[in-house]
Amino acid sequence: MTFLKVLLVILAALWLVSLIRVGGRVGYGQAGVSVIVLVGPLKMRMLPAKHKREKKMKKPKRDKPPTVEKHQKERPEGQPGTLSRLMKLLPVVGQACGALKRKIRIDDLELELIWGAPDPAAAALSYGKANAALGMLWPILDHNFKVKRHSFEIGLDYGRTEPAVEARAAITMTVGQIVTLGVHYGVKALVTWIRSGRVPRKKQEALSHE
Secondary structure, X not given: OHHHHHHHHHHHHHHHHHOOEEEEEEEEEOOXXXXXXXXXXXXXXXXXOOOOOOXXXXXXXXXOOOOHHHHOOOOOOOOOOHHHHHHHOHHHXXXXXXXXXXXXXXXXXXXXXXXXXXXHHHHHHHHHXXXXXXXXXXXXXXXXXXXXXXEEEEEEOOOOOOOEEEEEEEEEEEHHHHHHHHHXXXXXXXXXXXXXXXXXXXXXXXXXXX
């Protein structure tokens, strides 16, 4: 019974950890770019950094250039090259991106745009184009991603000589989703990579007879 209780506690703890949402919040505006890493309720600011310490530049050590004979490995005849093997991984990468797109949740999406230009006519024309572009972009985002909350505000100020943009976005996923996708497509990519390095049987037999 003790073992069973410990096992249930471990499984419950893992389940709770899998529900934790991790991601990041990115912002752009007049103050510059800001990046915050989100781990559940915890927030860690990455940009702008609080303190910037100047690191002393170390003089690079002069090492002897490696000889080509020691480090260059000859590829066996008939074995696929690295580039061709990487090309075979592209379908797996595409599938992973499609699955990732369905799992990502956009918790906050905010855009504040105040358009301005030296020429009032050009400002009005650009303001109309911005509204049209936003009207085309939002259906794409809403169809492909889960957007929990969004706010778009576009204004026109004839007194401004240039546009002002404030944009913020928070994107998260659960730990369980990350682990599941990582294991599933990681194994799939590994199997594809190993298979792509094998020499075809017919080609191998032809090389053995030469």
